[in-house]
Amino acid sequence: MEISKESREGFIVYSLKGRLDTQSSPEFQSALEEGFENGENKLILDFKELEYMSSAGLRTILYAKKCIDSGAETEGDEEVKTGCLKLINVSEEIMEVFTMTGFDEFLSINEQ
Amino acid sequence: MSDSFSVDAQVANWPFVYDFIVNYFDSKSIPHKDILAITLASEEVFANIIHHSYLNIGGNVEINIDYDCKNYIMIVKFKYGGSMFDPSDDYNVNVRESAGARKLGGLGIHIIKKFTDKIIYDYCDGSNVLKILKKVS
Numbered sequence: 001m002e003i004s005k006e007s008r009e010g011f012i013v014y015s016l017k018g019r020l021d022t023q024s025s026p027e028f029q030s031a032l033e034e035g036f037e038n039g040e041n042k043l044i045l046d047f048k049e050l051e052y053m054s055s056a057g058l059r060t061i062l063y064a065k066k067c068i069d070s071g072a073e074t075e076g077d078e079e080v081k082t083g084c085l086k087l088i089n090v091s092e093e094i095m096e097v098f099t100m101t102g103f104d105e106f107l108s109i110n111e112q
Numbered sequence: 113m114s115d116s117f118s119v120d121a122q123v124a125n126w127p128f129v130y131d132f133i134v135n136y137f138d139s140k141s142i143p144h145k146d147i148l149a150i151t152l153a154s155e156e157v158f159a160n161i162i163h164h165s166y167l168n169i170g171g172n173v174e175i176n177i178d179y180d181c182k183n184y185i186m187i188v189k190f191k192y193g194g195s196m197f198d199p200s201d202d203y204n205v206n207v208r209e210s211a212g213a214r215k216l217g218g219l220g221i222h223i224i225k226k227f228t229d230k231i232i233y234d235y236c237d238g239s240n241v242l243k244i245l246k247k248v249s
Contacts, residue, residue: 022159023126052148054155055219065211093148100226101219102207 001050003031011086012040017049020057029060036067041083043068048089053097061087065107086111114178121162121173121192129158133177137186140179142248149227150186150246156220157190157199157242165194165240184248185229191241199224199242200231 001024002017012035020028035043043064047053068083086108090098098104117132119125133154137147161173174191199221207222224231230245 019130021126021130022155023123052151054152054159055217055223056155056159058219059217062211062214062216066216069212093145097152097223100207101222102209105208106211 001027003028005031005035008044011042011044013044013046015046015049019052020050020060021052021054022056025056025060028057029063032060032064032067041068041071043083043085045085045087046089047087047091047094050091050094053094055101058097058101058103061085061103061107084108114176116177117175119173119175120170121158121166121194122170123159123162126155126158129154129175132175133188136177137179140181142179142186146186146246146248150188150244153224153227153244153246154188156224157188157244160197160199160220161190161192161194161240165192165197167194186246186248187243189241189243191239193239196235197240197242198233198235200233 001019004015004017006013006015014028014031016028018024045061065085068085069081071083088110090110095104095109098107098109115132115136117129119129130151133151134147137150158173162168165171171193176189176191178187178189179185180187203221203225205218205222224244228244228246232243232245234241
């Protein structure tokens with residue numbers, strides 16, 4: 001899998017190409033960890049060229065979601081989220097993996 | 113005609129298994145969506161063999177692949193040693209949990225069940241034999 005990273009309008013955009021699977025997901029998680037250590041918490045994952053994703057990919061995305069949500073701040077009684085995670089250009093096949101595992105319930109996927 | 117492939121149970125070997133499965137079913141002109149489904153289930157089986165049956169120390173996995181063209185059924189059979197691993201056991205995961213309530217991982221068996229039509233498991237002579245079947249849509 002190829003991972004490219006760029007800054008775009010206040011977001012860090014990771015573009016993934018190839019397969020996010022049991023072999024490649026540790027590399028992606030390392031890239032995310034490095035970003036979180038640098039305070040990057042507004043992420044877009046661009047899946048335009050991602051062909052395949054297994055539960056290893058889901059695990060990494062859940063890791064990212066948990067890291068971002070744990071950075072929420074409290075204002076009075078309200079929790080204010082300072083970060084966000086968006087997935088764009090998700091194919092029908094990969095969307096099925098999100099749907100079957102309930103990830104579509106808490107992720108922002110292909111939203112404008 | 114079926115095809116076989118033996119491989120050590122290591123994460124680094126998954127791409128070879130992937131190519132073996134995809135190329136075989138591609139040669140049978142099976143729709144991409146169905147190939148993706150059986151490949152996804154196969155990856156979850158292979159990962160469980162690595163981590164749970166062989167406890168990350170490796171071991172042989174024999175993979176036999178077949179296509180029943182009369183009944184339009186894709187078949188992938190795994191034969192491996194190590195601890196018993198039977199994904200056909202009752203196993204339920206709550207897919208309606210929030211991100212915060214979920215633990216990392218644990219979705220592999222759920223995916224095997226959702227992306228296949230039948231799972232047959234047997235343990236004999238010290239070997240696990242696991243067969244997953246998917247009907248072409």
